Amino acid sequence: MHPRRSVQEVLLCDLCETVPLQSHCELCNINLCVNCAVKHLSDSSKRHNVVPFLQRKVTPNYPKCPKHPEKHCELHCEECNIPVCSTCVSSGKHKGHDMSDILEKLSAKTESLQKDLKELETRIYPRYEEMASDVQTKKAELETKYGKLTTIADQQGEILHREITAIVNRRKSAIAEMKTKHLDALNKNTDEITQKMAELKQIMSDLKSILKSNDVSLTSTYKSRNSQFRTLPPKVRVTLPSFSPQKINKNQLNEMFGSLSPLSINTEHGDTLKSAEAVSSPPVKPLLDEPRVTATIDTGYKIWFGILNGGLYSVSCLSEDQVWTRGINNTMKLLNLQSELLTSIQTKSGYTPEDIAVTRDGDLVYIDYYDKTVNLIKNKQIQTVITLQGWRPLSVCCTAGNDLLVTMISDDKQYKVVRYSGSTEKQSIQFDDQGRPLYSSGVYNNTKYLSENRNLDICVADYRASAVVVVNQSGKLRFRYTGHPSNTEQSFTPTGITTDSQSHILTADYKNHRIHILDQDGQFLRYIHCDLKLPLGLCVDIRDNLFVAELRTAKVKKIQYL
Incomplete structure (x- = not known):
């Protein structure tokens, strides 16, 4: 409670602070009791205007000037960034300075x-x-x-x-x-x-x-x-x-018993939240009624004629007119929109890469399922950044914060998503709040493609579960999308997945030869057809053009849908 108010909230005189107020001086902007009003009016140096309190005008509460106590500051000096009164201005100390109304x-x-x-x-x-x-x-x-x-x-x-x-x-x-x-x-x-x-x-x-x-x-x-x-x-x-007892070697005994990895407690720099202005919605780009193919890239990979006989699996944008691709062999290709081969790189192990992604710096990351590694290609040099034990990597994406998100499968066929900063594990996402697995288990090499949305949600296309599983940045389940409610005849087969500047989630419905477009809350918006043949890998460039890797034709289609 204010110190000058009684239990019944009686307003007191600003001067004596003991007697209830009766009047108000509009010049000095203070409240007065009867006795203090008489004394206040006796000050002939100012033209006080004392009125009954209920008849007072609502006047701006200008601050008093620290250098001229008898004055109120009605202006603000922009250069000095301080309130000033008229005397301060006339003194010449603020000559040439921009002034603004202090109330503004x-x-x-x-x-x-x-x-x-x-x-x-x-x-x-x-x-x-x-x-x-x-x-x-x-x-x-x-x-x-x-x-x-x-x-x-x-x-x-x-x-x-x-x-x-x-x-x-x-x-x-x-x-x-x-x-x-x-x-x-x-x-x-x-x-x-x-x-x-x-x-x-x-x-x-x-x-x-x-x-x-x-x-x-x-x-x-x-x-x-x-x-x-x-x-x-x-x-x-x-x-x-x-009996010749062997001398017990404590180190060997420790090794035989089994090792305990050290406790690692790292204090990482906290994420910096973008300001409200920075995260404001981007310019709205409405969906086209009829998406259209604007370019087709022939990757040169062996064409698909049956299971494991060839085809194209992944595509990742380096720029608006250059994409990295990976097919059935151990070679990753950088191609332009004219299908010209710009660069090709083979995996270090000689095995087929399981997935590819491009970092914010323009470097290529690839997954090697068979030797359990995640590798970075920088200046055509391959660096192994992550080596797993007991798990095999499946799919990878690069986040807005320049982390890597990796889906992986354990030796006992469980799945999870792990966030890495360089080679350091920062986060593991495997179970919901009730301890139930977020992602379907079983079947080796059941690739679960993933992408980070603009709102920092992590979106996983869980093919085996026929669902897109979306968790927030902390790994809490937000929703599962299991296909358009009206579609009761054809099963939903999500494979490739990507997101755009509008926080749309786009996922390839592999066996149904189409793309589903969802909003950030999992609401179905539209299909993209464009005569697709087994669409698998997806990516979006900085202008929200969609690139689709077709397994059957080994071609990449560039599609405008916004």
């Missing part, structure tokens, strides 16, 4: 403030809220994700424990078996010696009896067996087994 300046400033407030309320603050929500979501996912890592470590530990226990048991079993064999050998040797000793005792007893009897007959018939026992029984010599 105030009005312009107020309009600027209103614009700033609107931008803060409608564009900037909501993005901060969205970022804060994303951080909270990531924090909520921490326990689950780190819990999975801990579970994997425990499982690996259990596996190693089981293996070690099995090895120990095998060693102990071998030791027990050796001990048994050793004991058996010694027992056999003991039995043999005991038997001989029993025989010797009997012989010695017999000899004693003969000697004691003095019997000539027994003495004469005695035959000595000493020679038989002079050769002692064989001795059992056993070399005891030994």
